Amino acid sequence: MGFERRKKEILSLLAKKEFINASELVEKLGVSDITIRRDLAQLETQGLLKRTHGGATKVDENPMVSFDLKSSQNDTEKRKIGEAAAKHIQDGDVIFIDCGSTTLHICSHIKKLNIKVITNSLPVVSALQNSHVKVNLIGGELDHKRQAVHGKMAVNHIKQYHADKAFIGADAIDQEGNLWANSETEAEISQAMIATSDKVYVCADSSKRGKKGYLRFAEVIDVEHI
């Protein structure tokens, strides 16, 4: 049947059943038990499930939803946020745009402005092609999954610039107004941008509110609802 196909089959079965036992899989997929166990072991290392005695269970999917998944969620809301954020930008500005699906939506509204954008996000660069915007790409290690640059080099790069405004995202905003990130590398970048910008705008949709994340990296002052 082939390895990849079995993997998908296992995951789709698990999607409905919350738990699966190996012997069931042996029968359904027509391969030996050791093969099933090997599959489960691999899927576990990929973080796609959790092995147990006799089978496997779903893995709680909160932490670190991958970027591609994120990009489709709450899309219309995010687009509105991007439009609203863009209203704060004017000719002559130098702005940071952090990576993230929400900040990305700013781009389509600023293509005709005479501004400079400093960003670590490849989707942002892509979205600003064929525009009047001057783009400065932050250098450093590329995170393939997030499609963005991060790391020590990137932080240093940011430190050498100054911007009028920074547009950043957040993985969570709690009731006290703390901003949370789910990864240190991401938080680092955001903090560097904040440190060297006159004004900072946080772009986050409603699903981020009232939650906490893994790492607190900043605090909100004013709130504008869309």
Added chain:
Amino acid sequence: MGFERRKKEILSLLAKKEFINASELVEKLGVSDITIRRDLAQLETQGLLKRTHGGATKVDENPMVSFDLKSSQNDTEKRKIGEAAAKHIQDGDVIFIDCGSTTLHICSHIKKLNIKVITNSLPVVSALQNSHVKVNLIGGELDHKRQAVHGKMAVNHIKQYHADKAFIGADAIDQEGNLWANSETEAEISQAMIATSDKVYVCADSSKRGKKGYLRFAEVIDVEHI
């Protein structure tokens, strides 16, 4: 049946089935297994599917930021040059890849290597998505037309690294073996890469030979014809 037609057939089959195994294709399309595998390999380098053991799966991922990998003049010659250049790269290497249509062709041959690529070229980044290669993006001002980063920041970025090998292009190579560029910004980048690499490979197709350009930036030592 012809290559192009088979390609389309494979893709349309894959469109419905989420997964295809090679033996199935062998039967359906009436060609040998090795041919099918070659087709799949080509389709994979074009990012149209993902190969697996026994077949291929859809590459459903979000339409990943792609900067045009479009073919240019002397494409087949350039492809061969890229292949030949890639033979000089091995696991563990740290390499520079300059922007340019010839150097770009190196990428499809190094996706499975365990190396680090430092580049200022967005198409290179794009071509190395879904590969094992660790990418370091050179930061600085983006040249929209060339789809590459250049400028003072970029040169500084390069200076902070050291590479085993550098793969650069050239706009012209005269009979005395001088390398010529048509723009200073490009020459700057090339020179910076040359300065901090142990070994430098110039990738240029036949149309560049026996000509001079605007700015002389380096000199050839050895020549290897393809």
Added chain:
DNA sequence: ACGAATTTGATTGTTTTTGTTTATTTTTGA
């Protein structure tokens, strides 16, 4: 039609995956 270049197929050997056997660990029930 001829030669060059491209595409395809056959052969070879290598790698990856799968299954079998054997031994170890974990669970369960008396």
Added chain:
DNA sequence: TCAAAAATAAACAAAAACAATCAAATTCGT
């Protein structure tokens, strides 16, 4: 607690898929 049963792991062998090389067939331009 102990032993039987179930599940797991490890080591090795078989099978399937793969890659590399070279030869045959096809296509292409002149």
